[in-house]
Amino acid sequence: DVVMTQSPFSLPVTLGQPASISCRSTQSLVYSDGNTYLSWFQQRPGQSPRRLIYKVSNRDSGVPDRFSGSGSGTDFTLKISRVEAEDVGVYYCMQGTHWPPTFGQGTKVEIK
Amino acid sequence: EVQLVESGGGLVKPGGSLRLSCAASGFTFSTYSINWVRQAPGKGLEWVSAISSRSDYIYYADSVKGRFTISRDNVKNSLYLQMNSLRAEDTAFYYCVRDNGAARDYFQHWGQGTLVTVSS
Numbered sequence: 001d002v003v004m005t006q007s008p009f010s011l012p013v014t015l016g017q018p019a020s021i022s023c024r025s026t027q028s029l030v031y032s033d034g035n036t037y038l039s040w041f042q043q044r045p046g047q048s049p050r051r052l053i054y055k056v057s058n059r060d061s062g063v064p065d066r067f068s069g070s071g072s073g074t075d076f077t078l079k080i081s082r083v084e085a086e087d088v089g090v091y092y093c094m095q096g097t098h099w100p101p102t103f104g105q106g107t108k109v110e111i112k
Numbered sequence: 113e114v115q116l117v118e119s120g121g122g123l124v125k126p127g128g129s130l131r132l133s134c135a136a137s138g139f140t141f142s143t144y145s146i147n148w149v150r151q152a153p154g155k156g157l158e159w160v161s162a163i164s165s166r167s168d169y170i171y172y173a174d175s176v177k178g179r180f181t182i183s184r185d186n187v188k189n190s191l192y193l194q195m196n197s198l199r200a201e202d203t204a205f206y207y208c209v210r211d212n213g214a215a216r217d218y219f220q221h222w223g224q225g226t227l228v229t230v231s232s
Contacts, residue, residue, distance in 0.1 A: 037216045041157075048207060048222040049157065060220065092157055098215045100173060101155040 121226030134208030
């Protein structure tokens with residue numbers, strides 16, 4: 001299975017400041033159709049996960065534009081341009097290129 | 113609005129069985145693939161099983177293969193997970209998760225989850 005590794009494990013941030021989470025895969029996530037199936041999920045405390053980003057950089061409906069995704073091949077990044085209090089939680093990357101789909105171990109975002 | 117409501121979780125002894133259900137509404141259930149994804153308390157996410165819209169494709173994680181059975185009823189708009197030979201390591205929140213319809217467009221909509229605890 002493809003292993004997804006996120007860094008850092010924990011990310012203390014100041015409100016209004018940017019934040020960045022890295023995700024690396026053990027294999028290229030470029031599929032034979034030319035797409036890269038890398039998604040990001042947010043899980044707020046006590047809630048179910050919510051998908052934020054799909055195919056590297058596409059925001060799901062209702063996701064604020066302060067969230068952006070980038071990357072290619074095996075290296076990907078989720079950025080929050082200005083962290084708000086509601087962004088506290090755990091963020092997961094996930095690859096859907098290779099079967100089975102696999103998740104990173106999570107990055108906990110908290111306010112300093 | 114897409115809604116996925118899981119039920120059937122609870123406390124079960126090792127070696128026991130449990131059947132989870134997921135009631136879907138707000139979309140045409142029969143046209144989407146659905147998954148079970150689990151999360152041990154305080155841990156990360158693990159895909160468990162998937163079933164295609166007409167049940168012609170079914171997949172399992174190696175960790176549950178031979179013990180869990182996924183099924184669906186497109187008339188009742190419901191998804192099921194029959195869990196047998198349960199182990200302590202199966203203790204987790206189990207989420208019913210809908211794909212988005214396009215190929216490899218996974219896990220767009222999540223239910224609230226149901227907790228399964230395997231303990232003597």
